[in-house]
Amino acid sequence: MNPDLNQLHPYPFEKLAALKAAVTAPAQLTDIMLSIGEPKHEPPAFVLETLVKNLVKLSNYPTTKGLPELREAIATWASKRFHLNSGTFTADKHVLPVNGTREALFAFAQAIVDRSKPNPLIVSPNPFYQIYEGAAILSGAEPYFLNCTPENNFIPDFAAVPASVWERCQLLFICSPGNPTGAVMSCAQLKQLIALADQYDFVIASDECYSELYFDEQNPPVGLLQACAELGRDDFARCVVFHSLSKRSNLPGLRSGFVGGDAKILEKFLLYRTYHGCAMPVPTQLASVAAWQDESHVIDNREAYRQKFDAVLAILDGVLDVAKPDASFYLWPKTPIKGEKFAQQLFAQQKVTVLPGSYLAREADGINPGEHYVRLALVAPLAECIQAAERIKAFVQSL
Secondary structure (H helix, E strand, O other), X not given: OOHHHHHOOOOHHHHHHHHHHOOOOOOOOOOEEOOOOOOOOOOOHHHHHXXXXXHHHHHOOOOOOOOHHHHHHHHHHHHHHOOOOOOOOXXXXXXXXXXXXXXXXXXXXXXXXXXXXXXXXXXEEEOOOOHHHHHHXXXXXXXXXXXXXXXXXXXXXXXXXXXXXXXXXXEEEEEOOOOOOOOOOOHHHHHHHHHHHHHHOOEXXXXXXXXXXXXXXXXXXXXXXXXXXXXXXXXXXXXXXXXEHHHHOOOHHHOOEEEEEOHHHHHHHHHHHHHHOOOOOHHHHHHHHHHHOOOHHHHHHHHHHHHHHHHHHHHHOOOOEOOOOOEOOEEOOEOOOOHHHHHHHHHHHHOEEOEEHHHHOOOEOOEOOOOOEEEEEXXXXXXXXXXXXXXXXXXXXXX
C-alpha cells in the first residue's frame, strides 16, 4: 500500500460522528443538521427534466474533454460573470468539465507536483477544505498552512510568508469565498498572488465554489481570472479556477463543475484525466448546459440564503461573537468554550449538530486557528435554521 495513506487524518465528519456518539441527545427533540455544506434548496426543475430526457444517452461513452456545447456554455458564463476580455477564455483551450470540484482539486495536485524537485510544498489557508491536505500528501508534497484569523480578516497574510516557503511552493490553494469563514479576497490581493506566482514559479488553484452565494447583487465576489483580465494577462498563466453547480444551482448530487484557466496547464491536466477515467456522463453534461445558461434560479437561491442569514443573525446577536460573512452559506462563530466541547454539549442538550472548527484546521505557528470556533452551514429550510438558532441561544445562555 502507498505509505502516504498513513499520513491522512480522519475526515472531519468521521470525527464528528465519534464526538456525537459519546453523548445522548434528548429523544423528544428533532435533529437539526448544520454541520455539512450540502445544499437543501430544491434543484431547478428544468435541469432535472433535461437530465431525464437525455438518459438514453447513457448508452454512449463520454469523452474526457466533454461536449463542445458544455464547454461553450461554461466559457460564455465565466466570461460574462468575471468580465473577461472577449475571446480570451475559450471553450476549446481554457475549460475542462469535471465530476465535481472535489475530485478535480485532488487530481490537479497529482498532475501538478514535480517530484523530481526536492521537498515540494503545497500551500493552503488554515482552516481549509480537507481535500487540499489529502491531495498534497498523496502527491508527494508537504502541506504548508497559512493561518486565517480575525486579525487578518480570515485572509492569509501572504506578504508575511518567508521566501524560503515560496521557493519550495509548487501549488497554492486559495478558497474565495472561503470555507469555512466566508471571507472574500480582493482583486488587489489576487494580483499580489499572481505577482508572487510569477516571481517564484508556482501555480495558483483558486477554489471558487461559493462564488455565486453572496448578498449584494451589485457586488459579486471577484475571481482569479478576473484579476488576470484586469492585468491584461489574457493567457491566465499559472492561474486555474474551480467552479461547481453544487452550491450555485443546488445540485450536489449531479457532480458537475469545471476547471478553467491556463491553457498549457489544462492541456497537461487533460492528458492526466484521460488516464484517470473521469469523463462526465453525457446526460449530466446536457443537464449542466441548462444550469450554466440560466441565472434566474441562482438569484432566487441567493435570496433564500439572505433570509436565513438575516433571521439567524438576529437571534444570535449578542449571544455569540458572530457576523455575516462576505459570502457563502456558512457562519463561523467564536465560541465561549473550545469548539469541540461546544459542539458536543450543544448536541447533547439541544440536538443541533455543528462542526468543530478545529476539525477543519491544523496547528500552525503554535495555534489551531479553528479551536475556538464552530462552522454552521445554513442549508436547512428557513424554519429549521430559525429553530436551530433559538436552541443555540438557549444553550449558550445556559453555560
